[in-house]
Amino acid sequence: MRFMMLIHHDEAALTAAVQKELGTEYGAFMEALAKAEGCTAGNRLQSSSTATTVRQQDGKTSVLDGPYADTKEQLAGYYIVDVPSLDEAIVWAKRCPSSKYGSIEIRPILEPQASWKR
Amino acid sequence: MLAGEAGRAAERVARESYGRLVAFLAARTRDVAGAEDALSEAFAAALRTWPVDGVPDNPDAWLLTAARRRQLDAVSRMQTRKAGEEHVQLVAEEIAAMTNERDAIPDRRLALMFACAHPAIERGMRAPLILQTILGLNAEDIAAAFLLPPGTMGQRLVRAKTRIRDAGIPFRVPDPKELPERLADVLDAIYAAYTKGWNEVGDDAIPELADEAIWLGRLIVSLLPDEPEAKGMLALMLYTAARCAARRDASGAYVPLEQQDTRLWDASLIALAENLLHQANRAGPSGRYQIEAAIQSAHVARRLTGRSNWPAVVALYDHLLARTGSPVVILNRAVARAEVDGPRAALADLTPLAADKRMLSYQPYWAAKGHLLSRAGDLVPAAEALTVAIGLTTDEAVKGYLLRRLATLVN
Numbered sequence: 110m111r112f113m114m115l116i117h118h119d120e121a122a123l124t125a126a127v128q129k130e131l132g133t134e135y136g137a138f139m140e141a142l143a144k145a146e147g148c149t150a151g152n153r154l155q156s157s158s159t160a161t162t163v164r165q166q167d168g169k170t171s172v173l174d175g176p177y178a179d180t181k182e183q184l185a186g187y188y189i190v191d192v193p194s195l196d197e198a199i200v201w202a203k204r205c206p207s208s209k210y211g212s213i214e215i216r217p218i219l220e221p222q223a224s225w226k227r
Numbered sequence: 228m229l230a231g232e233a234g235r236a237a238e239r240v241a242r243e244s245y246g247r248l249v250a251f252l253a254a255r256t257r258d259v260a261g262a263e264d265a266l267s268e269a270f271a272a273a274l275r276t277w278p279v280d281g282v283p284d285n286p287d288a289w290l291l292t293a294a295r296r297r298q299l300d301a302v303s304r305m306q307t308r309k310a311g312e313e314h315v316q317l318v319a320e321e322i323a324a325m326t327n328e329r330d331a332i333p334d335r336r337l338a339l340m341f342a343c344a345h346p347a348i349e350r351g352m353r354a355p356l357i358l359q360t361i362l363g364l365n366a367e368d369i370a371a372a373f374l375l376p377p378g379t380m381g382q383r384l385v386r387a388k389t390r391i392r393d394a395g396i397p398f399r400v401p402d403p404k405e406l407p408e409r410l411a412d413v414l415d416a417i418y419a420a421y422t423k424g425w426n427e428v429g430d431d432a433i434p435e436l437a438d439e440a441i442w443l444g445r446l447i448v449s450l451l452p453d454e455p456e457a458k459g460m461l462a463l464m465l466y467t468a469a470r471c472a473a474r475r476d477a478s479g480a481y482v483p484l485e486q487q488d489t490r491l492w493d494a495s496l497i498a499l500a501e502n503l504l505h506q507a508n509r510a511g512p513s514g515r516y517q518i519e520a521a522i523q524s525a526h527v528a529r530r531l532t533g534r535s536n537w538p539a540v541v542a543l544y545d546h547l548l549a550r551t552g553s554p555v556v557i558l559n560r561a562v563a564r565a566e567v568d569g570p571r572a573a574l575a576d577l578t579p580l581a582a583d584k585r586m587l588s589y590q591p592y593w594a595a596k597g598h599l600l601s602r603a604g605d606l607v608p609a610a611e612a613l614t615v616a617i618g619l620t621t622d623e624a625v626k627g628y629l630l631r632r633l634a635t636l637v638n
Contacts, residue, residue, distance in 0.1 A: 137615070
């Protein structure tokens with residue numbers, strides 16, 4: 110089962126963390142992820158202040174500055190794990206250093222099904 | 228409120244009595260969820276009031292009287308609603324019969340444990356089921372210990388209980404012929420709960436789980452006094468529990484076995500474990516838990532006497548490997564063998580594990596590999612292996628220890 114692990118950071122807490130330690134821990138996490146079968150490292154995003162949000166409604170397109178929701182924790186990156194069940198995905202969330210600076214949302218990936226290809 | 232100690236004792240009596248009543252009722256009605264449901268309010272009231280007012284003279288009778296009152300309510304509600312829930316009626320009748328029983332309620336907890344750890348129940352749910360039905364732990368606490376959302380754990384528990392009822396899983400202690408294999412499943416479930424509690428020291432919710440598992444271990448030894456494997460498992464848990472206080476230093480940092488201050492070990496628990504192991508060894512052939520307990524006994528003896536006994540430890544691992552063929556045993560054996568034949572021989576023993584995909588995200592594999600490679604002087608691959616181990620570690624104290632080791636390698 111594939112899961113997308115959505116990292117949401119409290120950007121203030123992250124800034125306050127000791128950057129060198131976090132770097133080492135993150136490097137180790139990425140190494141472990143690279144070794145595990147079917148898992149991919151994903152990407153880290155730039156801060157939410159760089160976000161632009163686009164929406165089409167009633168034939169009108171609005172383009173706004175900033176993230177789509179103004180919350181304390183912001184989407185900061187993602188990675189993908191391929192594991193037998195949710196239980197193992199939760200362990201992979203706990204391993205990720207980001208879980209200490211925000212939260213990790215685990216979402217099963219909707220796999221394309223044969224019937225869609227008709 | 229009574230002092231903590233007395234409060235805990237009262238809670239224990241409540242859990243003991245609750246588990247016995249649930250087991251008896253479930254064995255009669257074949258309905259675990261119905262039995263829990265019938266007793267849940269009475270049990271909650273006991274957990275609230277006994278630590279304050281003291282334990283009643285007859286805890287079973289107290290719980291049954293409280294449960295009976297509630298069950299009568301349920302029956303009268305049922306009649307007005309006309310819902311066809313016959314089991315509510317059935318449970319009410321059983322409780323009424325138990326309340327009027329003059330003799331002590333027979334202890335059917337062993338039968339219930341065998342039902343919970345039946346091969347038809349998903350392996351991962353056996354420990355949670357036992358913790359809930361025998362000890363009355365709630366789904367939230369079990370979920371926290373097993374790192375799952377409470378709703379998910381709750382659903383899985385409900386499904387497992389439905390399965391016990393619908394799949395015709397028997398409430399009985401297996402025949403002597405089947406007993407060893409079926410007992411192994413029960414012991415594995417209890418030990419799984421223990422290792423959960425043991426490994427994740429950092430999480431506040433979890434250490435209590437190790438205590439609960441030890442309590443279940445004592446229970447099963449008392450109910451099956453002639454089974455050496457049950458004693459072996461309890462001994463194994465007690466040996467490691469005895470070292471609990473020594474595993475972290477004053478600042479919370481991880482301390483490996485060879486560097487632990489043995490004065491912090493709990494001598495009474497070790498004596499208890501030694502005694503159990505001795506009895507188990509006298510009773511018959513060795514099983515998995517007996518051998519693992521013997522390995523722990525050897526570790527304790529080495530640290531206390533200062534005399535090396537690594538060849539004996541390797542020999543015990545040889546027995547265990549012949550019995551289980553498990554990659555985890557190959558790994559532990561290799562680590563012990565390094566102390567006898569050096570890190571190169573141990574690394575050669577690990578070679579077959581490299582092809583095992585499960586090892587790729589198994590933290591102890593990478594930690595051991597890093598440790599052995601650094602002792603062999605292969606510093607670059609050692610650093611790589613340690614890095615992967617750090618990435619796989621969830622315990623902060625262990626992570627800190629490995630990070631410091633990595634730093635000494637790199638410098």
